[in-house]
Amino acid sequence: MTQKVRFLTQHSFADNWISPSPTAVFDRFPSHRVVLNRRPVADWSKVLENRFNELTSLRPGWDGYTGRPVSFACARFAADLLQRLYEPDLPPPSLVPGSDGTVQIEWHLNGFDIEVDVLAPYNVSASRYNCATEQFEEVELDSDFTLLSDWIGELKFQTSVAIAVGA
Amino acid sequence: MSRPDYLADYREPPLDEVVMGVQFTPIQGYSSVHSYQVWQLFAEEFPIVEEQPSLPPQLEIFGGHNPSPGLHLQFGGPQSSRLWFTSADGSHLIQFQPDRLLLNWRRRVEQVPYPRFEQLLSNFLNKLEMLNDFVKSTGFDGLNITQVELNYVNFLPVGDFSEHPRWLKLFGGFPSDIESANASYAQIMFKDEGQPFARFRCQVNSAYGFDGTSKAYQVDLGVRGRPLGGGFQHVEDFLEMGRDKIVSTFTEISSDEAHVAWGRIK
Numbered sequence: 001m002t003q004k005v006r007f008l009t010q011h012s013f014a015d016n017w018i019s020p021s022p023t024a025v026f027d028r029f030p031s032h033r034v035v036l037n038r039r040p041v042a043d044w045s046k047v048l049e050n051r052f053n054e055l056t057s058l059r060p061g062w063d064g065y066t067g068r069p070v071s072f073a074c075a076r077f078a079a080d081l082l083q084r085l086y087e088p089d090l091p092p093p094s095l096v097p098g099s100d101g102t103v104q105i106e107w108h109l110n111g112f113d114i115e116v117d118v119l120a121p122y123n124v125s126a127s128r129y130n131c132a133t134e135q136f137e138e139v140e141l142d143s144d145f146t147l148l149s150d151w152i153g154e155l156k157f158q159t160s161v162a163i164a165v166g167a
Numbered sequence: 168m169s170r171p172d173y174l175a176d177y178r179e180p181p182l183d184e185v186v187m188g189v190q191f192t193p194i195q196g197y198s199s200v201h202s203y204q205v206w207q208l209f210a211e212e213f214p215i216v217e218e219q220p221s222l223p224p225q226l227e228i229f230g231g232h233n234p235s236p237g238l239h240l241q242f243g244g245p246q247s248s249r250l251w252f253t254s255a256d257g258s259h260l261i262q263f264q265p266d267r268l269l270l271n272w273r274r275r276v277e278q279v280p281y282p283r284f285e286q287l288l289s290n291f292l293n294k295l296e297m298l299n300d301f302v303k304s305t306g307f308d309g310l311n312i313t314q315v316e317l318n319y320v321n322f323l324p325v326g327d328f329s330e331h332p333r334w335l336k337l338f339g340g341f342p343s344d345i346e347s348a349n350a351s352y353a354q355i356m357f358k359d360e361g362q363p364f365a366r367f368r369c370q371v372n373s374a375y376g377f378d379g380t381s382k383a384y385q386v387d388l389g390v391r392g393r394p395l396g397g398g399f400q401h402v403e404d405f406l407e408m409g410r411d412k413i414v415s416t417f418t419e420i421s422s423d424e425a426h427v428a429w430g431r432i433k
Binding site for chain 1: 192193223224226227228229230231232233234237238239240241242243244266313362363364393
């Protein structure tokens with residue numbers, strides 16, 4: 001039998017840490033022991049892969065004018081970005097084609113609108129609108145998506161709070 | 168270009184392969200009918216042609232979560248091929264596809280020594296200029312470089328995998344009779360202003376020779392990321408920075424005994 005050797009890699013750190021249970025977020029609401037339905041990776045994979053295939057295969061003129069299929073370069077960059085933004089507690093985003101071969105990633109959830117326009121690899125425009133406060137933020141991003149990840153994280157928190165209070 | 172004085176140097180490094188290259192926005196209007204013209208740019212030095220499956224874009228991005236072992240999205244891509252243009256002795260290889268150009272040196276002929284980084288870099292930049300001139304001659308904009316990468320592949324022969332402490336400082340003690348051993352790590356590299364722009368990766372894997380019994384450790388070291396500006400000077404700067412990082416790290420993770428065996432000069 002092959003002896004598996006463990007090393008100080010990110011994977012062994014992951015093995016050494018005990019992952020918090022799905023209910024850990026809700027310890028502050030001891031009277032509402034809610035188990036959040038974590039969407040498995042397969043949900044996101046199936047939905048998004050099908051959609052990316054669809055968008056990169058659009059017929060020229062798909063919009064009734066001069067619409068082009070989403071370029072593979074844009075689609076691949078958007079997919080790589082989503083792999084880093086993946087949150088199992090959120091539904092997969094909508095993917096919307098631009099007529100110029102670009103793609104937009106959108107979440108409309110719990111009073112927030114987050115839209116991420118992938119114009120080209122390393123050329124991304126992201127916006128967030130808070131429906132309750134009417135606050136609008138917009139940023140241009142190229143390779144560092146920490147801010148966008150924070151927005152998604154806050155969206156996840158809003159989702160979990162909504163469930164915990166029975167919204 | 169010359170080797171920095173502060174950088175370690177070895178008479179006989181255990182280097183087996185060097186790959187340097189760039190990714191760029193897909194060449195507008197390129198189709199398979201242009202592949203012969205591209206080959207003709209390099210045919211005198213690289214007369215042998217092979218066709219391989221194309222590689223997907225590999226662009227470093229930062230922030231969010233490490234994607235492994237989470238979501239991995241796979242979907243269909245462009246139908247172009249990756250072309251291999253190989254030198255007659257097999258030691259040098261150009262890899263071309265409509266969004267990528269790579270130059271490989273491979274230790275295929277023992278009598279042909281490692282040509283050294285500076286010579287490879289000069290050769291690669293020359294090929295990149297030739298490709299860029301060709302693209303512009305067809306009426307399109309020049310290459311828009313989005314990514315630069317440099318990889319060094321080393322093989323460290325061992326009698327048994329438990330010998331690793333003689334060569335590498337990465338592992339702790341092993342019992343004998345290990346069948347395999349592997350380790351890897353990644354580091355984000357930052358600009359002076361603090362923004363991430365590249366990743367360094369180190370991967371160590373136990374390996375068997377084609378005879379099924381000889382053993383070695385394969386040590387892969389690579390840097391990939393965005394050049395800090397447009398123009399081929401920034402490509403050159405990135406590759407020199409990558410070489411510095413790779414050689415410095417390899418010296419740091421390898422033992423004093425290894426340095427003696429490889430003929431460390433400085």
